[in-house]
Amino acid sequence: MDAIIIETIVKAALVIAVFSALAGFGTFIERKILAFMQRRLGPMHVGPFGILQIAADGIKLFTKEDIIPQHANKFIFMIAPIITAATAFIALAAVPIFPEFTVFGYTIHPIVADINVGILFILGAMASGLYGPLLAGMAQANKWGIIGSARTAILFMSYEVVTGLSLLAPIMLVGSLSLIDFNAAQTGGVGEWLVWQQPVAFILFIIAGFAETNRTPFDILEHEAEIISGYATEYSGMRWGMFFIGEYANMITISFMASLIFFGGFNEWGILPGGLAILLKVSFFFFLMLWVRASWPHIRPDQLMWLCWKVLMPIAILNVLITGLVMML
Amino acid sequence: MSLNKFKDRNVGVQNYTLIEHEAFPQTGGEKFARVLKRTIKGELFVGLWVTMRTMILALFNGEIHTVKYPFEKLPISPRYRAIHDMLRLLESGHYRCIGCGLCEKICIADCIKMDTKYDENQRKEVTEYTINFGRCIFCGYCAEVCPELAIVHGGRYETASQQRASFSIFDDMLTPIDALKEQKEYPGFGAVSPNADDNIKKTPLAY
Ligand code: SF4
Ligand code: SF4
Numbered sequence: 127m128d129a130i131i132i133e134t135i136v137k138a139a140l141v142i143a144v145f146s147a148l149a150g151f152g153t154f155i156e157r158k159i160l161a162f163m164q165r166r167l168g169p170m171h172v173g174p175f176g177i178l179q180i181a182a183d184g185i186k187l188f189t190k191e192d193i194i195p196q197h198a199n200k201f202i203f204m205i206a207p208i209i210t211a212a213t214a215f216i217a218l219a220a221v222p223i224f225p226e227f228t229v230f231g232y233t234i235h236p237i238v239a240d241i242n243v244g245i246l247f248i249l250g251a252m253a254s255g256l257y258g259p260l261l262a263g264m265a266q267a268n269k270w271g272i273i274g275s276a277r278t279a280i281l282f283m284s285y286e287v288v289t290g291l292s293l294l295a296p297i298m299l300v301g302s303l304s305l306i307d308f309n310a311a312q313t314g315g316v317g318e319w320l321v322w323q324q325p326v327a328f329i330l331f332i333i334a335g336f337a338e339t340n341r342t343p344f345d346i347l348e349h350e351a352e353i354i355s356g357y358a359t360e361y362s363g364m365r366w367g368m369f370f371i372g373e374y375a376n377m378i379t380i381s382f383m384a385s386l387i388f389f390g391g392f393n394e395w396g397i398l399p400g401g402l403a404i405l406l407k408v409s410f411f412f413f414l415m416l417w418v419r420a421s422w423p424h425i426r427p428d429q430l431m432w433l434c435w436k437v438l439m440p441i442a443i444l445n446v447l448i449t450g451l452v453m454m455l
Numbered sequence: 456m457s458l459n460k461f462k463d464r465n466v467g468v469q470n471y472t473l474i475e476h477e478a479f480p481q482t483g484g485e486k487f488a489r490v491l492k493r494t495i496k497g498e499l500f501v502g503l504w505v506t507m508r509t510m511i512l513a514l515f516n517g518e519i520h521t522v523k524y525p526f527e528k529l530p531i532s533p534r535y536r537a538i539h540d541m542l543r544l545l546e547s548g549h550y551r552c553i554g555c556g557l558c559e560k561i562c563i564a565d566c567i568k569m570d571t572k573y574d575e576n577q578r579k580e581v582t583e584y585t586i587n588f589g590r591c592i593f594c595g596y597c598a599e600v601c602p603e604l605a606i607v608h609g610g611r612y613e614t615a616s617q618q619r620a621s622f623s624i625f626d627d628m629l630t631p632i633d634a635l636k637e638q639k640e641y642p643g644f645g646a647v648s649p650n651a652d653d654n655i656k657k658t659p660l661a662y
Contacts, residue, residue: 162513163506167521421502436483437490 137238141223142215149374150180156416163420190363195267198360202265207365210258210372217251218375220244221382222306225392225400243303248383249289252338252376256282258369259340259347263357274356277346280427284434285337285344291442292330295449296320296387305383309391316395321388326445328388330438332414335380337430340373342419346427381411531610533643536593538622539586540609540641541629548635551605554579558597558606566590567597584625588614598645607641 154169154177161168169176194200219238226235241247256278263275297303299320300311312318321328337344348356358369385391385407395403425433480486493499512518522529531537542551554571570583598607606628614622622628630638640646648654 159510162510162519165509165513165518165520167519167523170523417503417506421506422499432486433490437487 133234134238137236138219141218141238145215145218145375145378146371148378149371150184152374152377152412153183153370154180155412156419159413159416160420163417184367187364187367192363192365193360195360197267199265199267202261203360204365206258206262206265207361207368207372208258209261210255211368211375213251213255213258214372214375214379217248217255217379218382219251220247220305221379222309222386222392223382224404227401237306240304240306244305245293245297245303245308245383245387248305248379249293252379253282253286255372255376258372259357262361262369266357266360268360270354270359271357273353274347274359277353277427278357280431281337281340281344281346284431285334288330288434288438288442289334289338291439291446292327292334293387294442294446295327296324298446298449298453299323305386305391308387309393312390313393315393316390319388319390324388324445324449326441328384330442330445331388332384333438334434335384336415336418337434339376339380339415341377341415343422343424344430345419345424346430349424377412377415378408381408381415384411531612533641535610535612536595536598536608536644537610537612538588538608538614539597539628540607540611541584541625542605542607542638542641543630543632543635545635545638548632550581550629551603552581552584552601553603553605554581555602557600557602561596561600562591563594563596564590564592581625586623586628588623595644598643601645604641604646607646608644609641 157179158168158176169179172178172182194203220241221244222235222237222240224236226233228234259278260275260282263271263273263278265271296308300308302308302311308320312320336342340347346352346356348358353359358366361369382404385404389407390403392400392404394400395406398406480489509518543549544551554569556569556571559567559569566587566589568583568585568587569581571579572582574580593608595608601607609628611622616622
């Protein structure tokens with residue numbers, strides 16, 4: 127019993143340390159890739175190829191003054207970023223990151239908690255992360271913040287139904303909510319990847335995932351050209367940084383989910399060992415998010431609602447129905 | 456063009472052409488059809504390919520447009536009007552300015568201040584010459600009017616300094632005597648035009 131507790135604490139600490147570092151690194155990668163796609167160089171001066179820019183940004187964020195506006199609701203204003211960052215890491219708890227491996231004769235499962243409703247847990251935790259922008263926008267006594275939180279509500283109501291329904295069909299096929307079971311269902315190589323059986327569900331999930339992580343083309347919460355910075359208008363320093371760590375951690379989580387559910391997870395991929403395979407897949411999905419951000423314009427909130435409720439949701443329901451019929455026959 | 460056309464203040468219709476675009480969808484069904492069409496036509500993937508191509512070219516073909524400014528600078532046009540230079544005569548090294556005062560007179564912002572006296576050879580000597588760059592509008596009239604090509608607009612465009620006097624004293628603008636060899640004839644504002652020789656007409660002496 128003690129061993130499990132200690133192991134879990136160590137794993138949780140590792141996940142937080144590694145993934146917040148990765149989130150910081152994600153901002154660097156994003157700046158670089160966007161720069162190359164726009165024929166720029168991106169950060170270049172701090173460290174080789176500007177890689178230490180992360181450290182410089184971190185120092186800047188940590189030492190900046192933490193401003194709380196006069197008429198803001200102080201308590202909510204202060205905890206809102208923590209909600210976003212914390213839920214992003216909580217969601218990661220149910221994600222199996224690597225295949226299990228053995229160190230000193232001790233088998234390690236690289237997952238903090240293998241709960242049998244893993245997918246539900248992740249979706250729930252990520253969804254509650256949107257309380258961060260919602261509360262932050264309303265607490266800061268700023269009209270752009272209010273618009274930002276109104277848009278958060280819109281976003282939340284729109285994508286959530288699509289995420290759930292799109293994942294329902296693969297869940298029916300596998301018959302489990304645990305990501306480990308999903309992984310185990312696709313052990314037979316590329317041919318058994320669920321994306322071949324559920325291409326529609328995959329596309330719907332990716333679209334909803336973009337909305338869930340608040341990425342272009344659905345970055346309506348804080349779109350600078352329209353609403354200054356939306357929910358983050360009044361934030362500065364580390365509180366602002368926490369929103370971003372949360373956003374990037376969420377991007378990583380969505381990339382993990384897409385790879386685990388539809389693309390064979392951490393099974394061996396040809397000659398590639400499982401750990402490397404999943405790293406490649408996750409990197410690809412992360413890159414896809416940056417790529418899309420560089421390429422596509424973003425859409426209006428009403429278009430998002432229209433898309434989610436009138437297009438994607440019917441398709442998702444049809445997909446579930448057809449999957450069910452095929453399974454029964 | 457007739458004068459009437461200029462007098463017509465009713466701007467808004469004459470010179471504008473409407474861009475052709477397909478009709479906007481009206482009903483929900485039409486909207487759905489448009490979404491479907493756009494999805495299947497793969498316009499979105501064209502967009503993805505454009506950025507990917509740019510990235511590949513940027514990474515492997517060196518098509519990066521960033522200029523790392525303080526370390527590398529873009530060439531500026533010779534007709535750029537930056538901080539003035541005072542040039543020297545190449546033979547003697549003496550400054551070219553003859554103290555005629557034309558530049559002071561023409562300066563539209565009234566920012567040139569000069570003083571002269573006769574030296575021992577009865578040649579005008581410039582005792583004081585400053586340009587107040589807080590007022591100069593860089594119009595180029597001074598360079599244009601100077602009969603000796605003494606004052607020209609140089610290429611120093613980085614004019615941030617702690618005080619404006621940093622650029623504006625005669626000796627700062629004058630070509631340093633040891634850099635006389637590097638002094639170039641100035642092709643820009645106020646310089647003699649390349650076909651100046653052709654334009655010279657003989658003045659008839661007899662009336
Ligand atoms: S550039 Fe124009 S404003 Fe400036 S010193 Fe010459 S004449 Fe005066
Ligand atoms: S116009 Fe030329 S020569 Fe005359 S005072 Fe000015 S700089 Fe000197």
